[in-house]
Amino acid sequence: MSSSQVTIKDIARILGVSASTVSRALKNHPDISEATKLAVNELAEKLKYEPNAVALSLKHSRSQTIGVIIPEIVHYFFSSVISGIEDVAYDAGFTVIICQSNEKYDREVANVKALLSHRVDGILVSISKETSRFDHLYAIQERGVPMVFFDRIISEIQTDHVIIDDRKAAYDATKHLIDGGRKRIAHFAGPQNLLLGRERKEGYLQALKEVGLPVDPDLIIEADSFEKAIIATNRLLDMESVPDGLFAVNDLTAIGAMQTLQRRGMKIPKDIAVVGFSDGRFSGITEPNLTSVDQHGYEMGTVATEMLLNRLLHPSDEPAQSRVLNANLIVRGSSSLA
Missing domain, CATH: 3.40.50.2300 (Response regulator)
Structure with a gap:
């Protein structure tokens, strides 16, 4: 039996107990005997049982997943941003789904639809070069999904964002x-x-x-x-x-x-x-x-993710926040005769 097929019902059938007993044993419930907990956990480990993330997200109304839409991952700046996003997200117990618009408006719209269908808890967005219509982005807000813009923002939409000056x-x-x-x-x-x-x-x-x-x-x-x-x-x-x-x-x-x-x-x-x-x-x-x-792409990624997690974990009616990071000029040989 492959691990992708193993369910609580499978474990319950093999051990001759109810599915609810298995569920409570896996959660270390005090009403379940130590012997039963041991048997359940040993079999679960042997069969490589893993909880169903989709089912858990439906139960807890949170998928513990953040969506990210970037123009192109090949650019060093955006890959640096992603590193910052992932570090903060994973430390907070969230996974990250990364989508590329490839600088195409239609692709960006499809990205939004895909992330919403996957029930992400929040979305980080840097818009494409082609984006001049914003209905798909308004749709995120209408669904009540927190959204933070980074680097490329839209002044027409009031939401948290992080940019440089x-x-x-x-x-x-x-x-x-x-x-x-x-x-x-x-x-x-x-x-x-x-x-x-x-x-x-x-x-x-x-x-x-x-x-x-x-x-x-x-x-x-x-x-x-x-x-x-x-x-x-x-x-x-x-x-x-x-x-x-x-x-x-x-x-x-x-x-x-x-x-x-x-x-x-x-x-x-x-x-x-x-x-x-x-x-x-x-x-x-x-x-x-x-x-x-x-x-400072990495810093931008960390700050944007912290802003999004703050909205997720501490909901409030606070107005949209703007964070402006300092940028600095690194002088090298292409502009200096010295």
Whole structure:
């Protein structure tokens, strides 16, 4: 008999006792004799009996499961977030179901439906690039399931969230380039339907305006992937006046730009300094190493999960909470001549 087929009724039949006796014996109930408890537990161990998690969740109205929806697990930042989520969740006795939207709205909707059908106790969400309609996310709230956004949030939905100060981080990155003597700085921007894309662009613009540098719309290009960076960088290099600095919305975009610049004979950072965003593992293996903003993904995962567990374990009518984490610029060779 395989362990997946063993039930309390099977144990009861073999021992010649009732199913309720077996159930109470497994729970160490005082009304059950020590001899019966011993016999039940020994047989349960021999048969590799495991409690039915679905049945227990129906009985206790809690599945002890948290759902997570992320855009893509391949990014170092999101894998770091997941590590933080899992550490906090497992310490609290919860398991984690991870779903990827692959940056697709339809996939994100399907993820929500799947998690709700699995009766998860709460959901952590970072929205996809395509998400501009939110009915599926409102549906989570309508079901009474706690939800926390992280990194990519939606201002239209009032719920707990944890982010970094994207505007300040982008300002600091751009100001670093300015302080290094760069006068014509390009920005490879993220999708403007995402709040973080808008905030990082605003931080870039703020830094330029603060010191009186002109804002050239031709230097602001929506490019948030390695492939798009190649096209955008070639476009910059074909301009009559080539930029001497570049702030990219993420590290993969920055790396795509660096490789293209080097293929076309540009020296980094002598001819053009480059700054990325997220400080993933690749930032330390480029040549030169990439200056980047550390988003502290692991910390974001732990904080988001703690917020969700607080809602689960201590329900209240408190208004939505916002946690803003500090990000810091890690300066390396791609932007420093020293």
